[in-house]
Amino acid sequence: MSHSPHSSGPLDDYGPTERTVPTRSKERASYDRATVHALLDDEYVCHLGFIRDGAPVVLPTLYARVGERIYVHGSTGSRPMRAADPGLAVCLTVTHVDGLVLARSAFHHSINYRSVVIHGTAYQVADPEEKRLALDALVDAVVPGRAADSRPANARELAATAVVRLDLAEASAKIRTGPPNDEAEDMDLPHWSGVVPRTRVYGTPIPSSDxxxxIGLPEYLAGR
Structure with missing residues (x-):
């Protein structure tokens, strides 16, 4: 069953579009809504691409997903935030690196990864309630439970912070798993071949000197 790229039903796929269908390794692409959401929710750093003065710009920044929207924050003085009113064409990407794929040939070296690419128009969030919701989501995206355990932004801080939203209408995932794709004629070469797994590990929290x-370690940090 095919779906419109603007479909928002919870069980629907994101319909593939000209911009979300990869030119290589199409079999690794996924438009499954649950897969896209899971990959987005497992990370909090994205790269936001846009055109500024006729040239491409890509910025790393924090993001959070709330339903079918992505929220990105920044300074009210930054160009992309100002350009998001009335609207800024963007491409937002998120990548997880899961392993180093070492083949017998240099050509077939690769990485195992999970990624999401989202195309659309970003708009500045003007509604105060939506802005507060977005800022809480951004804090909790990094450390779940932290928003309720910190002072909310005051009027001055809210005025200095811009938030833009991007609808999850044109989104796709791309995933590579598994061992190297060695050529048959290379199987007898004396070179190690396999996968080096990569994981993200947090260290022990270090309290501020003051x-x-x-004040003990919060429960939401105990398991990190």
Missing amino acids: LDPS
């Missing part, structure tokens, strides 16, 4: 000793 923290009240009576």
